[in-house]
Amino acid sequence: MSGINGAVFGNGFKYLTSLTSLNLDPCSINELQNDTFMSFKGLPILNLNFKCRLKKVQPGALAPFQSIRSLAIVESDLIRISDLLVVLSSLRDRNMSLIDFSSNYRSRTGADIISSESFSYLGGVCVKEVILRRNQICIIQGGSISRMKYKNCLQKLDVSRNNIYGDAQTAFEIFKLSALKILDFSKQEPTALGPYSKIENESFNSEDSKYSLSYSVVLPPSLERLYASGLSIRSTPLANVNFKFGSHVVYVDVNWTPFSNCDGVITGLDNLQFFGMSGFNCKILNPKMISSFKNLQELQSRNANLNIGLQHDVSGIFLKGLEKLRILDFAGNGIENLNPNLLRSQYNSLYSIDLSNNNFDDFPFKITGLKNLSYINLENNKIIGFDETVTNELDDLESRIKGNLKIRLDRNLLQCNCKSLSFIKWLFKTKIKLDNGGNYSCGYIDGSKKTTAYALQNIDELTKQCASKFWLITSVCLTLLLIIIICISSIVFKYRITLQYWYLVIRRRYKIYSKLDEQSEYKYSAFVAYHNDNYRWVCGPLTSFLEGEKKLSLCLHDRDFALGSLIVDNIFEAISQSKKVILIVGKSFLKSTWCEYELDMARMRMFRENKDILIVILVEKILPEDMPKSLLRIWNNVTCIEAEEYVSEENTPQFQHLFWKRLYQSIIA
DSSP, X not given: XXXXXXXXXXXXXXXXXTOOEEEEEEEXXXXXXXXXXXXXXXXXXXXXXXXXXXOEEOTXXXXXXXXXXXXXXXXXXXXXXXXXXXXXXXXXXXXXXXXXXXXXXXXXXXXXXXXXXXXXXXXXXXXXXXXXXXXXXXXXXXXXXXXXTXXXXXXXXXXXXXXXXXXXXXXXXXXXXTTOOEEEOOOOOOOTTSTTSSXXXXXXXXXXXXXXXXXXXXXXXXXXXXXXXXXXXXXXXXXXXXXXXXXXXXXXXXXTOOBSOBOOOEESOTTOOEEEXXXXXXTSBOTTTTTXXXXXXXXXXXXXXXXXXXXXXXXXXXXXXXXXXXXXXXXXXXXXOOOTTTTGGGTTTXXXXXXXXXXXXXXXXXXXXXXXOOEEEOOSSOOOOOOHHHHHHHHHHHHHTTSOOEXXXXXXXXXXXXXXXXXXXXXXXXXXXXXXXXXXXXXXXXXXXXXXXXXXXXXXXXXXXXXXXXXXXXXXXXXXXXXXXXXXXXXXXXXXXXXXXXXXXXXXXHXXXXXXOTTSOOSEEEEEEOOGGGHHHIIIIIHIIIIIISOOOEEEHHHHSOTTSOXXXXXXXXXXXXXXXXXXXXXXXXXXXXXXXXXXXXXXXXXXHTOOOEEEEEOSOOOGGGSOHHHHTTGGGSEEEEOHHHHSTTSOHHHHHHHHHHHHHHHHO
């Protein structure tokens, strides 16, 4: 019925002797007076449901309903709960199953304060379930619960979607509701009248983690389910919380409550089976935060910045010991990689895992140890495909659980190219239940957007393109390799002498030769590089003059090279241990490979030490165009004696004396 505003129900209603339910919806009554329902007195009415636009109620309005068990007065937008509770005074000492006063005061700027006296009307009824949801209640005055006569009757209390911010004494009295099993105070949104009405965006402070507070929270001893999601609190770090009398609690939902970090540890909920912590700011995460939840079966942690928090859990102990965990939801955390040890404790228990809306580019965890996993959600990641190892492991898992595996892969970055041929075939031949039947959007080999079904239909053509592409890439790579080899070979050939010189320098150091510095004496005054055609002159007059008369020490390859050593080592050692290098240059010298090598080694030493160490004696007339480039480059930087006339036996002793004198002065200079 809808009733008549300002009227009372007539006497005819008293003859409805079997009436058990009265439903006024929609209702046009604005005021419930003491005589409004007088005709219903004595009737066996158990359920009252009023959806009226009430503005006022009188204390005795419900007195005629002596058998009532369930009372619902809802969506009366114009009456405050503090004014509505007085109607319960006529139901004092009744046993009831439900009192529902939800959505009864809706005002943009208004708020309701329930005094302990008003709350006592509710406490005067032995009721199992009370719903005060969505009434803009801002304060339930301290002492209200203590004044409840039948506080031990209440099993469920719902004060969600209000604006409650105080007073704190009421929160400390909750434990007195000894029979309470369900408590719901979620989605509290303080209005302009509350002290938190203007919540500023506080910057995240990593120092919060250093000062985690510890609290003890006393719960009603029979509490089983706690709903505290969506609380509008200040950006506060999660404290270390120890719940007392929490042994019966199996469900705790604190999703979307903006704690500034997850550095606290929660204890005292040993039998908890569900925990919701979505929306936490877990950039700072204590790996032992939920380690005491040994009986946990479902964990929700969406959009909780676990991509940062789990990075610091290098040992992967966040879920360690939670061996009964069946359902795991880490969606929307921006995670790129999971620690391989993270799911180690869930190998036998894990049934469902949701990793959607993250940043995985491949399958994110090992499958081989999981025995009961039946649902995997990987939607909206960056996965481009799975390799054969992963697909084989997934097929093995599907066999182990006897065909019940479901996987969601939609809205990823799948690729239909040469690398994913086996993956495309797998999507349509596997027995796993894939969303969309395995048909997903993918980037095709030509850069266009296609579907995996299209790629499968054209798999032969795609295979041919991949084969052609393979040989093209192989040819290009081989060509590039050949070019690189040619370039390197050219460089090595061009600088072969320099490279060989430095090789010998390094080799000499590894042989632990003593390094001669500028102050130390050389073993030889000069090393004489000559061709065998000039052997008689070198080992005759030249040696007699410099060693016999001038007492200098010369190094000659016919006499001083170490037997059994490599020629290159002998040449290098002779040049390194000689103060000067004398080159006896003739036409035979220029044609000799070893003489040219001696010239190059001497030239490299000259450049390295920046010293004038070369003495060139031309024993034959040689034109510039017949000289090697290596000698021409240094011609102006060396001592050169054109000695063909001095060496001739026909020359006078005077000329020969000038030659020997000049040679000796060049050596000792």
